[in-house]
Amino acid sequence: MANLSSASSYSSTAKALHWTILVLLIAQFIFAWTMPHIDRNTPVTTLISLHFTFGIIILAVAVVRLAWRLTHGEPVPLDGIPPWQTLTARLVHWALYLLLFVVPILGWINASYRGMPVEMFGLELPKLLATRAPGWGWTGDVHGLLANYAMLGLVALHAVAAMYHYFVRHDGVLQRMLPGKH
Numbered sequence: 001m002a003n004l005s006s007a008s009s010y011s012s013t014a015k016a017l018h019w020t021i022l023v024l025l026i027a028q029f030i031f032a033w034t035m036p037h038i039d040r041n042t043p044v045t046t047l048i049s050l051h052f053t054f055g056i057i058i059l060a061v062a063v064v065r066l067a068w069r070l071t072h073g074e075p076v077p078l079d080g081i082p083p084w085q086t087l088t089a090r091l092v093h094w095a096l097y098l099l100l101f102v103v104p105i106l107g108w109i110n111a112s113y114r115g116m117p118v119e120m121f122g123l124e125l126p127k128l129l130a131t132r133a134p135g136w137g138w139t140g141d142v143h144g145l146l147a148n149y150a151m152l153g154l155v156a157l158h159a160v161a162a163m164y165h166y167f168v169r170h171d172g173v174l175q176r177m178l179p180g181k182h
Contacts, residue, residue: 007075009176014072017065018177021100024061025155028054032147038140044116052111052118055104056125062100069097078171089161092154099151106143113139 010018031054035047042048077086108118108128115131117124129136165173 008078009075011072013068014065015177015179017061017068019179020061021058021065024054024058025151028058029147029152038114038116040114042114042116048116049119052107052116053120055107056118056120058100059104059108062097062104065100066097075176078173078176080171081173085161092158092161096151096154096158099146099154103143103147103151106139106146109136110140110143113137 028051031047031051035051036042036045038048044052105128108125111118112127112129113131113133113136118127119125162174162177165171166175
């Protein structure tokens, strides 16, 4: 994706969407780690319902965030950043975008497969497939693996890279995403 602007920092909207996703992901992982294990006869508890709801909210915010990114681009890379770091950052960002879509959709598919209602603000969302539809039993396992390993791993890599730029390189990369004017 080409840069659509020559800005040196992310826009306030991009920053707000970035940090909103982070807060939602933190809440989501807390719900996931504290809710009961979901098996064949698990009833939908408040924690499970919150997990479903936050998954849908994350998906919705990710749609807005991706639309913003596609229409507004990213700031130009800072001078002195090696091209391999710019490329790696872009690959990590796009992998995170992909996971922000795939993980909630797989969770929603798995809830549908298990016959568990996915509700938002008292409204039940449509099932994405029939209860116990043949061939879809894998979705919960893949949802968990992608969330617990791929998503957490990439978020950790993203955070470590930001800290590296802040504490080691002192190059202003992290400041471009921090709230306020930079």
